[in-house]
Amino acid sequence: MFDPVSTPDVQALVYASFAQLRHCRYLLLRIQDPAAARRWLRQDAVMGLLKARGQLGRETAQDEALAVAFTHTGLLRLGLQEDADFPFPSAFREGMNQPDRARALADANVETWRWGDLPGEQRQDVHLLLAHFRRTPFDEQGPLSAPALQAGGLELVQSVPTCPAFIERNEDTKESRLFEPFGFRDGLTQPVLHSTAERSRRLQQRREIDREMADDSVVADGEFVLGLPNEYGDLSYAPDDARWPSAGASANAPPHFGSHGSYLVVRHIRQHVDRFEAFDAAHPPPREGAPSLTEQMVGRRKDGAPLVQQPMPPADLDGFRFRVNDAEGFQCPLGSHIRRANPRDTLGSDVRSGVANAKLHRLIRRGRVYAGECQQADHGACGHADGRRGCGKGLFFIALNADLDRQFEFVQQRWIAHPQFADLDNESDPLLGGRGEAAFSVQSPTAGTRTTGLPAFTELVGGGYFFLPGLAALRFLAETEPAPGPPAQ
Template identity: 40%
Template sequence: MKAQAPHLAEQFGDIQGMLRSGYGWLKSSRFWLLTIRDGQEKAARAWLAKLVESGVIASANDVGKSRAHPIERAAAIAFSFSGLTKLGCMETKEHPFPSPFRSGMGSDVRALLLRDNPRKWRWSDVDGVACGPVHVLIAEWTPKDARPLVSDVDEAVFCVIRVENDPCSFQKIGDGKDERLHEAFGFRDGLAQPVIRGLRQDDGVGLSQAKDDAGTLYDDRVVSAGEFILGYRNEYDELTYCPNVEGWTQSGRARHPGGRFALNGSYLAVRQIEQDVKAFDAFRAANGQGICEKLMGRQANGLPLGWKDDPSKPISDSKADAFRYRVEDANGFTCPKGAHIRRVNPRDTLGVDVQSSIKSTKLHRLLRRGRPYREDSNGETRKGIFFIACNADLERQFEFIQQRWVRNPSFVNVHADDPIVGSSDPKTFPKVLSVPGLPSGEEVSLASFTTTLGGGYFFLPGIAALNFIVGNDSSSKSAASEVAEAAAS
């Protein structure tokens, strides 16, 4: 008999809300990267416990209570592997955490796989960068101009990196009233998101409306819950593996592989990506907006290339995502094969036919929850994306996309990295790029438009596990708490 996962709808109260929504109605965001100073483990745990008790950590149940009156603030907390061990959460020998998370994005082995250079980063999830490995990631979303949810971080307890919101990231499209998210190069962001089966959230529109907008292509973006939430069935129809930690009192007999500690959690691949706006603007001035859109793979307003809809009338995310490549644009004359969005989501072009291709692509989808950020210092403004990707399998999802699609010069034989977020290594980044549709032999000279400033892998726990980590587990003080206190003494 096939093992059954817990019923997802019954677990909404234990799933952190960012897995259900990107909080598009909350126009301000901040990200806190905290390193626990040596000897301050007990104080750090107490501060985190207080934050959790304050009620700002939204659940999937909170997000879905009312579309008419959505929640007015939200936060999420995640931990690096070193952060979990710093707080006394020790993985069990029987059910350890997966290798990518244990080693960290900033480790030598991951850097080799991802073609990164963490030694130049400002922060990481491993030792050797700045003041030490980042242990805790806190994301917060609030209304525009609202006070931060996190405001009392004691720098005697934590080494703090604060990534601020870009107040210009939400912009109106045409004469529409709604503001939509845009990244620093001027393109609409946050499109082409997968829809988690059983946890649908269609950005403020009802399910029936979203299906009407996308038509027969709606199911192209519906992905099994186990691709993003641990303990549920994935696109292989297998229950995802869940690590366990010592002292977890709710272990019991798990229906899924592993233990119960990581049930309802997810892994976050996080990167702070700085965008060279001046270089991109100079490229646009020299080559035109049309070429920029060819590199990105979409029009600036979010419409797919070649669509003739009225740009002054915003269309829904579902409609903007309802397209394929194999029949309409197999050779890449409209959207080049090496364009950014075609690399990160090849849609129906990978397999022998449309359906096998879509099924294959669903094995490598990411749920993006990042936001544009802005830094003002010494009279200079720097912008970028604080990228967050939720996934249940770091190797098969985030790392596969980075290694095999984004930073693979041999991707569909284009002999170049991703033109937007490809490697800044001059040995692999293309000096020129051929763009189909231009006169024969014509090439476009490229610059390196982005730089990675930091990165790390984090575990986003379910809310019960979060309370256990910070010492709010009412059933017992937990072995993890005792280990942390012993380390601090």
């Protein structure tokens, strides 16, 4: 049984969205001077902002948090000496932008992306991602200010501000509601990590509804944290640095450099809100109370209610299955975004095997809505004047997983982008596109419909794979001089 006390150094982003820290910015950086960057990283002012899993009980008392993640090149530049017996997996080493991989992921126009994990014609490669969260608006002070980063040998490729107007926070109940720029509630379905207290809370909450269904979302920690038991009952693979202290040298060190780390999939997705709203207006619900076409495309009502009828009163917006309640897709179309992203109980010979299969391909989503031009320095009244929620331009999508191949890449290639997903005839994810036609079918017991010529509602403008080390590994990187040899490129 996994003991959470033994992994206090997992970066808290795995276990927390920090939604109470409504202000957030993503800093994409290149490491120009590795020695200065190591010094910058090991300052108390930086290390003090990093939040560990072990500190999460006190999360609500915190005003600021930081998560730090590296591309493969970034790790090499800081001195990583990859262990020949335990190398990083090829998906991470090669990067999201590697041409064969980009093709397999159905990523279009990768050469014109603004940034990535590999350099391209117009694309700048980044080495380091800082996700910086605060309760109050940012000022240009402290270790993440532009001059401090520059002094730390770090070149800012892009600072991506987010728009806090997309997080509704109820300070009395301590609950946060997330929305995305097309107007839908987001962040509703997340895997529940086996070790978290949330599991028992949710089970308690749902016991009277359907206890077994509550277990559908409980996933082994090792699906997201390296070196912990995963859904196969194995310890998820953790790569190593040849310089990492052996167990004898340091009793407290996790077994490998990669232990307690995670992989971050970052997709910087521009959303064409005007196109989406025009399409929505042109496709009203066929009758009062029926879902609109855009709600069918997502698979939920705008307020988050699932289109699939829930077996019991919907105390929980995540308490539904497809095979049992909607095998034909008459309620929630087969090609909707949420069915493609997580087919739940459908892929197996029965509910149990379907759920077990889906658990091998889950993602923790931690992205936020990034901001466009905004006159409101702190987004206090942002967007509300024109009836929109905020100045959101798109989603800075972040997914965490322990196995890029089996989790993100599988979901993207086999489900989201696959033209024959659920035996559909050459279609793509209606929000994200893919390898099929830009079409969307709505199944019906009488006559179904197929809408063709869907506009491109979203567009990728950047993205890459990052490694989020455990805090012991991060300290090690910051404090260990690289082995002598030619400098990493």
